[in-house]
Amino acid sequence: MSTLKKTVGRTLALTTLLMGGAIYYFITVSLYEPSEDLFDFPVPKNAELVQENIYGKSYDWSPTSEENGIPLGYELAIKASGWKKGERDGASIYYTKGTNKIDLISSTKHLNILKVN
Template identity: 40%
Template sequence: MEEKQPFKIRYLLVTFMAFLIALLFYYGQTFEEALYSEGFPIPDQAKIQKVSSEKSFESYTWKPASEEHGLPIRYKLIIRLSGWKKVDQTETMTTYEKEGRKVDIISRKNYLGVYGQKE
């Protein structure tokens, strides 16, 4: 019976640590909705540069954006958790889809471009 006790303690400790990490991850960075792409998350730290309502386009300066590495993993996870699915990727542009709506994201050094499109 005593052999099972350390396993339970380890299990509880690992569960607690995972919960703490999830909370830190969630509250560490907040997101707001894109202007022309309803429901698509934009990092709160991204500063808007340019907006075009005709083209449903928004551009932001955001330091974690990169051409070589693409979008950061934590941002990809938030996009996925928001219900958007990756449907295509071509070099620096990634296309996400949700409920018939598509959004193209361009990630370059310190730059994030968001193009909303309707299907």
Template identity: 35%
Template structure:
């Protein structure tokens, strides 16, 4: 009986930990509604220009590398939040959701999150 409980308890505990990670390790990007950024990423530059149709945030994040991009967990979080991959060009990956376009650029220890309004680019 105890082995049976352990077989059930371990997967439930793992699922609970994964849920907590994907729910609480990410926050909404400043000025870009519904786009997650890692909680440990520190915003150091933010611009918003409605006339030009762009909102841009630059974050310092120690788990980002230009060669490898962002972590698989971050990519999974973007997918779970409803963002789907679009075109990729170098270190820049486009994500779309409900007709919105966000460009995520990964550099060494830095990420840029840019939203283009009304697909202005």
């Protein structure tokens, strides 16, 4: 009987962990949308576009900072979209997907997403 309780307990714990992870993943991903102008790089849905030019877009977005970078949920959404994190240079992080490259620059409450040639 003790072995059965352990097995059921482990199964419930594992199921709870997996369900929690799946729910977190889908909620996190649903907060971002691909930008066609930026090689379908994910952009936070609640970020406010403040500037746009041929090189990229600038957004006001309060969760980002120069010290801490972007939130973990945004990093997960970028990774889930197939982008690979590359080198970091201060507040700038490079991401690649195939032949496309993005420079993501985070500063206090501001986000720049630039296409790299």
